[in-house]
Amino acid sequence: MKKKDRQQKVVDEVSINRQVSSSFLSEKLNVSEDTIRRDIKELDKRGLLTKVHGGAISTMQKLYHYNEDIIYKREEKVLIAKKAITLVEDGMVIIMSGGTTNLMLAKLFPKTLKATIYTYSLPIAMQLAEHPTIETIFIGGRIQRNSMVTTGIDVIQYLSNITANLCFIGVSGFSLEQGITGEGYEVALVKKAMIKASERNVYLSTSNKLNIRLNYDICSLQEIDIAITDLDVNDPMLQHYVEAGVVLI
Amino acid sequence: MKKKDRQQKVVDEVSINRQVSSSFLSEKLNVSEDTIRRDIKELDKRGLLTKVHGGAISTMQKLYHYNEDIIYKREEKVLIAKKAITLVEDGMVIIMSGGTTNLMLAKLFPKTLKATIYTYSLPIAMQLAEHPTIETIFIGGRIQRNSMVTTGIDVIQYLSNITANLCFIGVSGFSLEQGITGEGYEVALVKKAMIKASERNVYLSTSNKLNIRLNYDICSLQEIDIAITDLDVNDPMLQHYVEAGVVLI
DNA sequence: ATAAATATTGCAGTTTTTTGCACATTAGTT
DNA sequence: AACTAATGTGCAAAAAACTGCAATATTTAT
Numbered sequence: 429m430k431k432k433d434r435q436q437k438v439v440d441e442v443s444i445n446r447q448v449s450s451s452f453l454s455e456k457l458n459v460s461e462d463t464i465r466r467d468i469k470e471l472d473k474r475g476l477l478t479k480v481h482g483g484a485i486s487t488m489q490k491l492y493h494y495n496e497d498i499i500y501k502r503e504e505k506v507l508i509a510k511k512a513i514t515l516v517e518d519g520m521v522i523i524m525s526g527g528t529t530n531l532m533l534a535k536l537f538p539k540t541l542k543a544t545i546y547t548y549s550l551p552i553a554m555q556l557a558e559h560p561t562i563e564t565i566f567i568g569g570r571i572q573r574n575s576m577v578t579t580g581i582d583v584i585q586y587l588s589n590i591t592a593n594l595c596f597i598g599v600s601g602f603s604l605e606q607g608i609t610g611e612g613y614e615v616a617l618v619k620k621a622m623i624k625a626s627e628r629n630v631y632l633s634t635s636n637k638l639n640i641r642l643n644y645d646i647c648s649l650q651e652i653d654i655a656i657t658d659l660d661v662n663d664p665m666l667q668h669y670v671e672a673g674v675v676l677i
Numbered sequence: 678m679k680k681k682d683r684q685q686k687v688v689d690e691v692s693i694n695r696q697v698s699s700s701f702l703s704e705k706l707n708v709s710e711d712t713i714r715r716d717i718k719e720l721d722k723r724g725l726l727t728k729v730h731g732g733a734i735s736t737m738q739k740l741y742h743y744n745e746d747i748i749y750k751r752e753e754k755v756l757i758a759k760k761a762i763t764l765v766e767d768g769m770v771i772i773m774s775g776g777t778t779n780l781m782l783a784k785l786f787p788k789t790l791k792a793t794i795y796t797y798s799l800p801i802a803m804q805l806a807e808h809p810t811i812e813t814i815f816i817g818g819r820i821q822r823n824s825m826v827t828t829g830i831d832v833i834q835y836l837s838n839i840t841a842n843l844c845f846i847g848v849s850g851f852s853l854e855q856g857i858t859g860e861g862y863e864v865a866l867v868k869k870a871m872i873k874a875s876e877r878n879v880y881l882s883t884s885n886k887l888n889i890r891l892n893y894d895i896c897s898l899q900e901i902d903i904a905i906t907d908l909d910v911n912d913p914m915l916q917h918y919v920e921a922g923v924v925l926i
Numbered sequence: 927a928t929a930a931a932t933a934t935t936g937c938a939g940t941t942t943t944t945t946g947c948a949c950a951t952t953a954g955t956t
Numbered sequence: 957a958a959c960t961a962a963t964g965t966g967c968a969a970a971a972a973a974c975t976g977c978a979a980t981a982t983t984t985a986t
Contacts, residue, residue, distance in 0.1 A: 450973095474889055475885055481679070578817070711945075711947080730954070730962065
């Protein structure tokens with residue numbers, strides 16, 4: 429085997445497993461560890477991988493970190509995410525909106541879940557991209573500065589051309605009379621579109637968003653198939669909704 | 678498991694649980710507590726977490742925080758970014774590829790710059806979205822797991838419908854005979870499309886990518902209007918290129 | 927095609943890095 | 957104050973990396 433081929437194999441190995449040891453490569457490629465070390469040194473210099481003691485790791489290390497300290501009501505959101513996970517199955521096509529509740533969900537998806545997920549939120553896309561088996565598709569468009577989501581006609585048009593099994597809607601008010609409402613006009617339009625593109629609509633929110641009406645209508649309660657909060661299904665705060673026929677978990 | 682990898686896991690764990698004990702990590706990562714302590718000490722020194730009695734806690738105060746010290750050759754990249762900034766003007770439409778050099782550039786754009794920037798890299802979009810006056814447009818598509826960029830026919834088609842004044846191309850090899858070459862097939866296609874969509878093409882790279890030929894052709898040297906490296910224009914390493922008519926800054 | 931020049935590879939010996947353990951010390955708690 | 961758990965230090969074993977060198981292999985020039 430030629431040197432170039434061998435080095436390509438080293439790069440491939442790193443890009444598949446994110447890490448590889450010199451001894452493993454030495455055995456696999458039938459050359460001495462010295463040679464592997466020299467290869468790694470050279471590839472490191474070219475920036476194709478990062479040399480470490482014992483072998484090499486991918487240069488594409490996690491660049492971004494989330495600071496969960498500043499996630500408001502983190503514990504509640506974990507609870508909601510765990511409930512939401514019971515709804516997903518292998519092979520599903522899912523749409524996710526933005527917000528920290530959905531971010532938590534993205535982070536907690538089982539490591540073996542095989543699904544295709546559409547999103548228009550940058551943080552959620554970053555999180556999903558780290559998942560080994562989820563196929564993430566980002567819906568492009570103009571980015572809203574503070575919320576880190578794309579909005580606009582491009583997004584809406586894209587959503588009108590896809591069909592999903594499930595959609596997870598976060599960061600919105602929830603009230604008996606007004607249904608689901610949103611704070612921003614652009615985002616509300618996008619949410620309307622994602623609901624239309626999906627077979628089942630799941631609303632996720634911490635209990636503080638209950639009985640809240642925001643400025644822009646997204647949809648009625650009837651269009652929501654399942655609503656998930658941090659509260660127990662029997663919590664008195666939820667009884668009005670149960671009576672109105674909302675399915676809660 | 679490699680040391681670097683293990684330390685990354687420690688940082689991840691802190692980021693998820695915001696506080697974590699040495700004993701827990703020791704068990705989870707199958708190393709002695711001594712080793713964990715040494716890791717924590719080191720990571721604390723690098724500012725990625727805060728060492729406390731019993732383990733470590735998170736330090737960051739922004740929701741998304743990126744870790745600069747894993748950027749390879751950071752100083753050189755800052756230098757390149759500063760040179761690149763001299764090319765941008767208010768009102769421009771710009772396309773940016775991925776890579777840490779471009780990320781550095783995204784971070785260092787003057788706070789008053791008014792421009793429209795297209796990108797297909799998630800980290801770069803996140804960075805640009807924090808800029809007060811830059812309008813960021815993300816080009817959607819299927820996300821590549823490790824490089825955090827979108828690729829595929831959607832991206833290429835989108836690029837074929839826009840026109841930009843400038844495009845910044847990073848992470849590619851640069852050689853006299855082969856011109857610009859890329860490591861991945863999909864990404865190379867996208868780069869070809871962005872070059873076609875742009876009036877002026879700017880190549881950015883640290884000097885270690887010079888005289889390197891990677892697997893997939895992107896474009897010839899003639900198609901590059903300006904090439905930027907960390908080296909001085911008179912550096913002997915660049916003379917072949919100057920003689921071949923490449924404009925360097 | 928052949929010889930010279932160059933690059934690549936493996937080996938031996940040395941140096942560095944990493945890790946876990948024992949023991950003394952410190953911090954936090956009751 | 958006393959007790960427990962966590963920490964720091966020095967040390968030794970093991971693994972990995974570096975160095976120089978000789979043997980091959982490959983490329984280039986003649």
